[in-house]
Amino acid sequence: MVVYDKYEAVIGLEVHAQLQTNSKLFCGDSIAFGALPNTQVSAITLGHPGTLPKTNKKAVEYAIKLGLACHCDIEKDNYFARKNYFYPDLPKGYQISQHTTPICKGGFVTIKTNGIQRNIQLNRIHIEEDAGKSIHDIYDDLSCIDLNRAGTALVEIVTEPDLYNSEEAYQYITELRRLLRWLHICDGNMEEGSLRCDANISVRIKGEKKLGTKVEVKNLNSIRNVKKAIDFEIKRMIEVLEANGTITQQTRSFDASNDTTFAIRDKEEANDYRYFPDPDLAPFHLSNEYIHQIKNALPALPQERMQQYQLQLGLSEYDAAQLCDEIATAEYFESVIAYSKHYKAIANWMFGPIKQQLNELNSSFEKISLLPKTLADLIEIVEEGKVNFSIASSRLLPILLKENIHPLTLAEKLNLIQVSNNSELEKWVDEVIAKMPDKVLEYKKGKKGLIGLFVGEVKKLSKGKADPQKVTVMLEEKLNKV
């Protein structure tokens, strides 16, 4: 509609990602999901007085990894700050975060929408601790607090107000999630809450420089819901403005049951968090050598690899994107190309029969036991015409996924080697022609499409061993002669 086109939306996203460390950010409690309530806690987690938190080295390393992958500047002199507020699932009455000195500054994440690439500018990435969980539905008049999650290491990734529609937001989170998983620093599971997103949304008349009043939407537990919530909010705010209303600065929540948002609180006064440096935690300083060491150990990033696969290996953008969706598939692919130059065939095998059979086995490329060399050999015997593709994928692959045998040996053992020997093929071809005189007649009258039927019959007769290409040629010759 025309009125909507008058406006432009401006969106900023705040993403919290739980780091896949073993222990918490400042103490040795486990962060494993699903334990009994209040069993992964210590005096530090509970915020008892007199305790001394100590920073987890791994969490710092992970934050730097992400920062380098997002082209950020890494802060060398880091301090933790206390963010003061009262909430029952925050045991100390403050959250330990970074304020003045976020570990990563600036940077960007590259996304592609409608074929156009753009860098979404980041403001910062900082390290902080998670809060506990409140459960409201057990008692009528009381809330239950589980502090197992309290103190889990998070990174918060904050964009500039640099996204302009819901599709960009969708692509941004998808790309960020792929990076987090690629680097093995977060499992990216939005349903379980290890990846959480808040969206700041405002609208303004196109051409206006000043940002409109923003609304923050929380409780977005899937990438699809982030998109839906943004679409709903943009429409709602434009309608308010069109009706000469004013937008109130609010925090809203997404209701997944009807794809709408509702206000949870008005920001009557700006929160006063009274940040100050945490005196209990020693600052940490990062040396150039340490940062370089992490940089050198980073795996090649997905967008870089996608480009290589297209430019150097001649794969399509679609194949390259599929291979780089997860690091496990890219790494498996690369281990196979060490043995085979049939790049396109490897991709087809991986995302055709192998993926399908792994799914049936409840397995994945991360856990696959098919050796890269074995897959290369299998592809080789298919390319050489020793076994045809459908036999190789339906009869050989299921066995090879479980046992390590040479594909050729297995094919011989099962008597599946394709027959290209003329005299044997001729026997089958003649038999089929003799069996179907009416079809032969039809063919001769011009119904050339019947060739497929004859080839199929030969295939059946040979139990799939007949080389279909040779059979086709032979059939055509004979039929035209009869």
Next chain:
Amino acid sequence: MEVNDIMIENLAHLARLQFTDLGKNEFKTDLQRMITFVEQLKEVDTTNVKPLLHLSDTVNVLREDVLVESISQELALKNAPKKDNNFFLVPKVIKK
């Protein structure tokens, strides 16, 4: 800086404290004296001095990412004013 009633009320709210009128006046006087005392620092010229974020010289006190056994659930809940078998219990914090 002038310490006024609004400031005292705001601070009391942030700290979840409640004062009587008498108490509020005492706090106002005390806080005014403290702030005036500290404001003497403003007389020092701090151009070109980096802000001090931490007092200690100790840096990089980091730990390896290893698990340490947690305390028992019973012990964790021991000092809670209100609890059940699994949880700390608090007044309901959201309105349905």
